[in-house]
Amino acid sequence: LATPADAAPRVVEEAGQAGAKAAIVVSGGFAEVGRRDLEEELVKSAGRHGVRVTGPNRIGVYNAFNGLDTMFLPAEKAGRPPPGPIAFLSQSGVLMTAVLDWAAGEGIGVGIAVNFGNSSDVTESDFLRHLGEVEEVKAVALHLEGFRWRGDAARFLEAARAVKKPVVVYKAGRGADSTRAAASHTAAMAGSYEMYKALFKQAGVVEVDDLVELFDAAKALAVYTPAKIEKVLVVSSSGGMGVQITDALNASGLSVPELPKDAQEELRKRLLPIAAVANPVDLTGGGVNEHFGAALEVGLRHADAAVVAALIHPPGYGEKAADYILSAYEKFRKPIVVVSFGGSAQTKALEEKLRSRLVVVNTPRRAAKALSAVAFYGSEVYHRGYEGWYKHKGG
Amino acid sequence: LATPADAAPRVVEEAGQAGAKAAIVVSGGFAEVGRRDLEEELVKSAGRHGVRVTGPNRIGVYNAFNGLDTMFLPAEKAGRPPPGPIAFLSQSGVLMTAVLDWAAGEGIGVGIAVNFGNSSDVTESDFLRHLGEVEEVKAVALHLEGFRWRGDAARFLEAARAVKKPVVVYKAGRGADSTRAAASHTAAMAGSYEMYKALFKQAGVVEVDDLVELFDAAKALAVYTPAKIEKVLVVSSSGGMGVQITDALNASGLSVPELPKDAQEELRKRLLPIAAVANPVDLTGGGVNEHFGAALEVGLRHADAAVVAALIHPPGYGEKAADYILSAYEKFRKPIVVVSFGGSAQTKALEEKLRSRLVVVNTPRRAAKALSAVAFYGSEVYHRGYEGWYKHKGG
Numbered sequence: 001l002a003t004p005a006d007a008a009p010r011v012v013e014e015a016g017q018a019g020a021k022a023a024i025v026v027s028g029g030f031a032e033v034g035r036r037d038l039e040e041e042l043v044k045s046a047g048r049h050g051v052r053v054t055g056p057n058r059i060g061v062y063n064a065f066n067g068l069d070t071m072f073l074p075a076e077k078a079g080r081p082p083p084g085p086i087a088f089l090s091q092s093g094v095l096m097t098a099v100l101d102w103a104a105g106e107g108i109g110v111g112i113a114v115n116f117g118n119s120s121d122v123t124e125s126d127f128l129r130h131l132g133e134v135e136e137v138k139a140v141a142l143h144l145e146g147f148r149w150r151g152d153a154a155r156f157l158e159a160a161r162a163v164k165k166p167v168v169v170y171k172a173g174r175g176a177d178s179t180r181a182a183a184s185h186t187a188a189m190a191g192s193y194e195m196y197k198a199l200f201k202q203a204g205v206v207e208v209d210d211l212v213e214l215f216d217a218a219k220a221l222a223v224y225t226p227a228k229i230e231k232v233l234v235v236s237s238s239g240g241m242g243v244q245i246t247d248a249l250n251a252s253g254l255s256v257p258e259l260p261k262d263a264q265e266e267l268r269k270r271l272l273p274i275a276a277v278a279n280p281v282d283l284t285g286g287g288v289n290e291h292f293g294a295a296l297e298v299g300l301r302h303a304d305a306a307v308v309a310a311l312i313h314p315p316g317y318g319e320k321a322a323d324y325i326l327s328a329y330e331k332f333r334k335p336i337v338v339v340s341f342g343g344s345a346q347t348k349a350l351e352e353k354l355r356s357r358l359v360v361v362n363t364p365r366r367a368a369k370a371l372s373a374v375a376f377y378g379s380e381v382y383h384r385g386y387e388g389w390y391k392h393k394g395g
Numbered sequence: 396l397a398t399p400a401d402a403a404p405r406v407v408e409e410a411g412q413a414g415a416k417a418a419i420v421v422s423g424g425f426a427e428v429g430r431r432d433l434e435e436e437l438v439k440s441a442g443r444h445g446v447r448v449t450g451p452n453r454i455g456v457y458n459a460f461n462g463l464d465t466m467f468l469p470a471e472k473a474g475r476p477p478p479g480p481i482a483f484l485s486q487s488g489v490l491m492t493a494v495l496d497w498a499a500g501e502g503i504g505v506g507i508a509v510n511f512g513n514s515s516d517v518t519e520s521d522f523l524r525h526l527g528e529v530e531e532v533k534a535v536a537l538h539l540e541g542f543r544w545r546g547d548a549a550r551f552l553e554a555a556r557a558v559k560k561p562v563v564v565y566k567a568g569r570g571a572d573s574t575r576a577a578a579s580h581t582a583a584m585a586g587s588y589e590m591y592k593a594l595f596k597q598a599g600v601v602e603v604d605d606l607v608e609l610f611d612a613a614k615a616l617a618v619y620t621p622a623k624i625e626k627v628l629v630v631s632s633s634g635g636m637g638v639q640i641t642d643a644l645n646a647s648g649l650s651v652p653e654l655p656k657d658a659q660e661e662l663r664k665r666l667l668p669i670a671a672v673a674n675p676v677d678l679t680g681g682g683v684n685e686h687f688g689a690a691l692e693v694g695l696r697h698a699d700a701a702v703v704a705a706l707i708h709p710p711g712y713g714e715k716a717a718d719y720i721l722s723a724y725e726k727f728r729k730p731i732v733v734v735s736f737g738g739s740a741q742t743k744a745l746e747e748k749l750r751s752r753l754v755v756v757n758t759p760r761r762a763a764k765a766l767s768a769v770a771f772y773g774s775e776v777y778h779r780g781y782e783g784w785y786k787h788k789g790g
Contacts, residue, residue, distance in 0.1 A: 102757075105737070185638060240487025274428055282576070311490070343497050
């Protein structure tokens, strides 16, 4: 019985005869199920007329800038995100669709998404190099299960260095059980996770631990200019969340030092008598929207970045808190990550206002990881090798 | 200038004269800002007429069963969750409000929420013991910044053992910067995080690392019967997500072993030819809703629990996948945690259907942590000391 996979080599060859330059092969049923022979035949047939094969076992491309969309799914099944500065490279096809649907719901702008599947011919490194040349793309988020070919690691190293923009990688398939699974999914090579970790370090890319962190970091790197981050200001309307954020920052190696005495005295005058002014700054549940502005204005003079816990449930707070946070961002141009937690209409309105400009997350860990990514690309260690690359961001 | 805090001792004493038995003191401005004297006066004044003080510096109580709600906030600012089997004990007040608002949005049932604040008189252990006696409460989620009094650790140990239901703890204030913050927030004692960790272990409670995990674990323990979990079945419509779930389970010490050959053969017949049948089982993007049912029915005969990645974006899937997952749950009564990722109407409908019965999360890490909590209370190690306690769950 002929499967779609069996027909693919002939179809691609005919397309080449008709003048096609590239093929997206959607069908599965190649190397990932043991049919390496069929995959070799596919690439060979395509090559006869100079066709480059992407896939097989891939869903293709989504390009919000020019409207190209090979997912062929209605919006009620799979939302499409607004155009934005993030490019997403996904080894998995269904995953790419789900991620775009999620990003649409979260209002995360994604300009280009590419699923590379089995990498029979064109590989992740080829796509990465290409994205380096797309002006609108400011950061690349890569989901990788594993390399396919001998030499892919070296090619990745070269490509990551050639691409003068931030790259964030989430490597899935880390343990014994999942490496077995990745092999049957995209025919990815085994190879130890430690090898990949070392490679990412050498390539100067940020590594994260799940898809949510992948997009948090990519967005942070797309919207904030990489900066050296030594001191972080924490401002909260909930002391409880301020404590948690401080924990998470510390766990990520970022410091939340006490503010200088004169800054504390100034805050003492501008905030409530029961407010905590040392850092983390706790406006308390009795505060008002303006206090976010005051705390950021005073605190950011002495810090490289801020994390704001904007829990606007107490009576004195509301979505207008967003305006004060955005004003402070305009003024200082230092990274401000916002932690919002809730489900009410008011909370959603606040998030909507903020996320066009800032990274908005719902856990302290996510905030710390996003800020760490910015710090990574802003660190001296990194710049020693790549001085000036981030000017390409235009940020 | 007299603050609300200054007036509190007199007000509480007068209330006691008038016959009050307990007081919720909302005002801050006591030990957390250095006014230990005022707090002592408060407790002493209350004691003259036998009034027990809860707080100060607390927002009070939410009881979905009897309608008691001392948060005094409109629903558009702060949603209230539906009544449910989880009780939430929060050291922080604004945090409690935000968490309830979040739980309302996520459809997580919370029966009782208590903010204990400064613990000047009644402490977390008193509330914990009380919740042990409330029939409707099946699991307790505790947010703790730190103990307040000498002897609190021993009291907690006793209370946690006396409460014959699962307790999940999230300890905030773990590092140097945040311990300073916790002191100024709820006057919590310093004490090393390691000390707390050891105590939680001794007390036989589950520990987690953020608020989201806190509720995932509490819900899992409220809806699933604790069980020994050695082998986990992973079923996915997205091989990419299946790989990630397997990683997360492995990282949490849970195993995803290959299914027996005969089970694989049966799956080979019932699923697509390109499906992966070893475990993780990958239905692939070409599958249909029924395949979730087939994979769970065959796989759960050989596993203690399952994690299902229900990404229903490909054409053959839809929200009806939920029915097959729920049927399998009815049949086997083994824990099934669902990972859903997306933002479309269809994805939301699927989640809505599932979450009335099952734990539904958006990351593999959350799924693994929730299942770990069930495994913890189902482990022999635990039962050696507490045999039979979980019968109280009525599960």
